[in-house]
Amino acid sequence: MAESAAHRGAAGRGSHVAPGDGTLDPRRWQALAVCLIAGFMTLLDVSIVNVALPSIRTGLRTPESDLQWVLSGYALAFGLFLIPAGRLGDARGRRTVFMAGLALFTLASAACGAAQSSLWLVVARLIQGLAGGLISPQISALIQQMFSGSERGRAFGMFGTVVGISTAVGPLSGGLLIQAAGAHEGWRWVFYVNLPLGAACLLLARRLLPDTPSAGPVRPRDLDPLGVLLLGTGALSLLLPFVQAQQWPGDGKWLLLIPAAVLLAAFVGWESRCGRRGTQPVVDLSLFRVRSYWLGCLLALLYFAGFTSIFFITTLYLQNGLHYTALQAGLAITPFALGSAVAAGPGGRLVGRFGRPLVVAGLTTVAVGLGATALAVHLVPGRGAGWAMAVPLLLAGLGSGLVVAPNQTLTLSEVPVATAGSAGGTLQTGQRVGSAVGIAAVGSVFFAQLAAGGWAGAYDHGLVVAVGFVVASLLIGLADVRGERREGGRTPRTVHIGAADRAP
Numbered sequence: 001m002a003e004s005a006a007h008r009g010a011a012g013r014g015s016h017v018a019p020g021d022g023t024l025d026p027r028r029w030q031a032l033a034v035c036l037i038a039g040f041m042t043l044l045d046v047s048i049v050n051v052a053l054p055s056i057r058t059g060l061r062t063p064e065s066d067l068q069w070v071l072s073g074y075a076l077a078f079g080l081f082l083i084p085a086g087r088l089g090d091a092r093g094r095r096t097v098f099m100a101g102l103a104l105f106t107l108a109s110a111a112c113g114a115a116q117s118s119l120w121l122v123v124a125r126l127i128q129g130l131a132g133g134l135i136s137p138q139i140s141a142l143i144q145q146m147f148s149g150s151e152r153g154r155a156f157g158m159f160g161t162v163v164g165i166s167t168a169v170g171p172l173s174g175g176l177l178i179q180a181a182g183a184h185e186g187w188r189w190v191f192y193v194n195l196p197l198g199a200a201c202l203l204l205a206r207r208l209l210p211d212t213p214s215a216g217p218v219r220p221r222d223l224d225p226l227g228v229l230l231l232g233t234g235a236l237s238l239l240l241p242f243v244q245a246q247q248w249p250g251d252g253k254w255l256l257l258i259p260a261a262v263l264l265a266a267f268v269g270w271e272s273r274c275g276r277r278g279t280q281p282v283v284d285l286s287l288f289r290v291r292s293y294w295l296g297c298l299l300a301l302l303y304f305a306g307f308t309s310i311f312f313i314t315t316l317y318l319q320n321g322l323h324y325t326a327l328q329a330g331l332a333i334t335p336f337a338l339g340s341a342v343a344a345g346p347g348g349r350l351v352g353r354f355g356r357p358l359v360v361a362g363l364t365t366v367a368v369g370l371g372a373t374a375l376a377v378h379l380v381p382g383r384g385a386g387w388a389m390a391v392p393l394l395l396a397g398l399g400s401g402l403v404v405a406p407n408q409t410l411t412l413s414e415v416p417v418a419t420a421g422s423a424g425g426t427l428q429t430g431q432r433v434g435s436a437v438g439i440a441a442v443g444s445v446f447f448a449q450l451a452a453g454g455w456a457g458a459y460d461h462g463l464v465v466a467v468g469f470v471v472a473s474l475l476i477g478l479a480d481v482r483g484e485r486r487e488g489g490r491t492p493r494t495v496h497i498g499a500a501d502r503a504p
Helices: 002-007 028-047 050-060 064-080 082-092 094-113 118-146 149-181 187-192 194-208 225-243 252-277 285-289 291-321 326-354 356-379 382-388 390-401 404-412 417-487
Strands: none
Touching (some): 028 064, 050 064, 064 082, 094 187, 225 252, 225 417, 252 285, 291 417, 326 382, 404 417
């Protein structure tokens, strides 16, 4: 019943409801595959470029400052456009915005691969990040729109698998491409690999993705341009010092946190006024009165602070400290990706039965796995450390598979489909902020300990900070479980969703 309602009114090309009888179109799983491939491309480009930096430096004679922006420029543009893109998809149509973002991402990838100077590459990476920010919130919104109940959990489980794999196999994929194509020009194929995938996805998206029932022509003022401006400048002021923590010397960068706080406070005030006047805000602040949503966003922010920083310091330790090649470093991290891929599917299916306790179990497993990784590096120093950390990283990956997708399902479970894009964009923005903060915090401890304790000691201390973020997210999960028990209810809110499944 709820699932039929979620697709009511979407007849026509790309619809997932057969005309006249309300029967679900089985092509929704094919449409999900298109979304997942596009999501894999955008998330892979966050991590795959790490191992390509030496090749880029050789091929383009790129200065260190430009290399930093090849990485951080993509992350900044990606994070800044998530919320506005989610709102645009809700208003104008998710398929339309998805296809526009995918076309721009594919063209920007071609421009990155063809770059003849470091400035060219940095600008192309900024555009590529913008395009990734357009695509990403449409994926979670389309899952909300196309699926409900246990099927939605399965779909988010598949998306969680993609998140885990794309983050972890980036270094391995980059290493393989560079080894195959050569150190001088191999970096270009890190970007060119997106071209056939992007072209195929674009053709399939037009055929398979559903329309957005509530979408229609919109005026620019209906997209809350002042809210977008306040949010964009506030988020930029907040993210920039963290993203550039290692490259921007001195403490002056932290002064940007003051205007960030002012701008974000002004944004909250403006959005509250929009709601009272009946204007559609870029972020519906009433969502943060829903406990499953705001707790899930906070948990994701803290978890991604620990989760993504693991790959940052592990790659540094293996390549710079132990002199592993890019391919060897990628292979050493692969057990985490395998564990995440194995657990994410079952996690998506089981979240409707177990709810938040499943996420708590996953977070506990991640913390134990990372602690064991630090112990393994301590017990097996030297080049054997990559083998020693394989089993603990596999355990941490299994736990991660029970965190990312189930938490996303629970966080969005009570979100109305009409605002699924902006809600998903807000959640993913929290993840990007968490990643930036985590890499800055873990990286600062890592580099501070490097001179005193060597590479192994620096890695140990960095992992301790990463585990601290994971434990903080675990405490948030435990608080949610305790709150539900006090209310006397059981957890399976992802099965009986109610209003969240109703199309506008």
